Amino acid sequence: MEALIALLIGVLTTCGVYLLLRGRTFPVVLGLTFLSYAVNLFLFAMGRLAIGQPPVIGTGLPGYTDPLPQALVLTAIVIGFAMTAFVIMLALKARAELGNDHVDGKDGE
C-alpha cells in the first residue's frame, strides 16, 4: 500500500507541476488543484498508513491510528478549497480585463 500511495502522490505532483508551468490560466488552476491533492494525500500518509485501527488509545485495542494528520489535512483541504475558488475568480477577472486567458495577458502562442 505504501508503494501505491507514494506512486499516486508522485504522479499527482508531476501532473500538478507540469500544468502549473503552462501558459494559460485554466491549466495553471488545474495544476494548483492537483498539487494540493498531492499535498493532502502526503500529509495524510505522514500519520502512517493503518487499516481498521481506532483513532484513540485504549486498553485491549490492537493499536491506533494517528488522528492529528487528519485534523491537519482537514484544515489544508478547507484552505485549499477557498484558495482554488479565489484563483478561479481571479482567472475569470483576468480573462475579462486582459482580453485573453494567457497568464501574462499576451495573446502570443
Add this chain to the structure above:
Amino acid sequence: MNHLVIAPILLPLIAGIVLLLLRHLDINPRRGFSLAMVVGQIVLAAGLLRAVGGGDILVYALGDWPAPYGIVLVADRLSAWMLLITAVLALFALLYASRGIDVGTSADAGDSPGKRAGDGHFHVLFQLQLMGLNGAFLTGDLFNLFVFFEVLLLASYGLVLHGGGRLKTRAGLHYVVLNLAGSSLFLIAVGTLYGLFGTLNMADLAVRMAAVSPENLGPARAAGLLLFGVFALKAALLPLYLWLPAAYAQTSAPVAALFAIMTKVGAYSILRVSTLIFGAEAGGVSALIEPWLLPLALLTLMIGLLGALAARFLREQAAYLVIASVGSLLTAFALASPAGIAAGLYYLPHSVFIGAALFLLADRIAVSRNLAGDAIGDHIGDHFQPAPTMAGAALLGGLFFVSAILAAGLPPLSGFVGKFLLLRAALEHPDAAWIIGLVLLGGLLGMIALARSGSLLFFRSLPPPRVVPVATGAVVAWPALLPIFGLLALCIGLTLAAGPIHAYVSATAEQLLQPYHYVHAVLGGRP
C-alpha cells in the same frame, strides 16, 4: 496565563468582523473605527514589549492544553519587536489610505478610473491582514504558522487587487499563483517534519531535532531546506524575487507600504527557525541554512540595487529597494552572531519604514506630476522622464532628499547606523572581505540610483505649462503628507534612540541564540 499574548490576534479579528458587518455604513465612521483599532494594536504591542523586555518568555496555551499537545502562542523579545513595527507601520499606511484610496477609486495610474471595485472591504481586509501578520509573529507551532501565512496571504490577495485595473490584475495573478505553489511546498515540509518527529510544536521540534537518529538525518535536512525555500519565497530572496517588483509597483500606494513588512515575515521565519530548530544545539542538522543564506543574501542585495538602477519609474525603484533591504537584512541574520542578528533587528524597522515612505512619496509625486503633465496632455506619473515642474516641488523634493539619505544609508541617519552595525558585526566573519565589499558597493549603487531618479524627477523639468491647472494646495495638502512625515520622523527617532534600541535588539539576539530558554518556557511546566 497572560491574556495579553493573544490580544494582538483577537483585536484585528474582531475589528475585521465588525467592519464587515458595518460595511453599509458611511466610510468615515468605518475609517475612524479602523484607525482606532490600529492604535489599540500599537498600545497592545507596546504593552507586550514592556512585559517581555526583561527577558521573560510569555507562553499562552490555547484552551489550556499543555504544550506539546495543544497549540501555544509564544511572545518573546523578537515577537514583541515585530508586532510593534507592524502596528506602527499599519497606522501610517491606513492614515494614507483614508485619503480616499480605501473606497476603491484609486487616484494612482489605474486605467479604469472611477471603478469602485471592492468598495467597503478595504478596511476589513486590512484588519485581517494585520491579524495574519500578528499571528505569524506570535505562534509557537509550525502548522499554525502555515495557517496564519494563509490568512495574511488571502487578505493580501484582496488588497493587491484593490482598486482594479489591468496591470494590477496581471501582477496579482502571478502573485497569487506563486504563493499558492509556495503554500503547497510549506505543507510538504510540515508533513515531513510531522512524519519524522510526531510533533509540530517548534520548541518540541527543537528538542527532537537535537536527538535525530542518523537514518532520519536526510529527510530532516530535506524538510529544513524546503522550509527555507518557502520562507525565501516570502522574503523575496534571490532566485525567488521575481514576483515582487511587479506586485509592489502596480498595487495602490498604502498597500505597497503595508507590504513593506510582508517580506520581513519571511525574514522573521528564517531567523526563528534557523535559531530555534536548526540552531547550534541541533546536532546533525545545525547550521543547515547559513551556508546558503549568506551568498544568496549578498546576491539579493546586488540584484535589488541593479534593479533600482534600471528602474523606469519611482514605484518600481522603491520595490527593488525593498529587495535590496531584504538582502542586507538576511546578510546580517546569516552572520549568526549576536552582533549580526542585533544589526539585522535594528536595520529591520528602518528598512520597513523607509520602504513604506518611498512608496507613499512616489504616489504623491505621481499625483503632483500628473496635475502638471495633464496640461500638456501627458499622463506621466512617476516615470523618469522630463515633465513640467510639479506642484509643491520644493516640499516633495525635500522629503525625497531625506528619504534618499535614509534609503542609501548615508550618515547621519538610521540607515547609516544600521549599515555600520552590520559592517562591524561582519568583521568577525571569515568571509568579511566579501561581505564588507559588497555591502559598501551596495551603498554606492543605492546612492547613484537615488541620485539619478531625484535629478530626473526634480531637476530635468520642462518649463511650466502656460495654463496652471489646479491649486497646488490639493497636492501638498498636509493630511496626505502627514504619514510620510510620520514615517521619516520614526526613522529619525530610530537614529536618536539608537542607544536604547540597540540595547534591546542585542538582548533579543542573545535570547534567540539561547534557544534553551524558549524550549524551557514552552515545555517546562505550565505557566
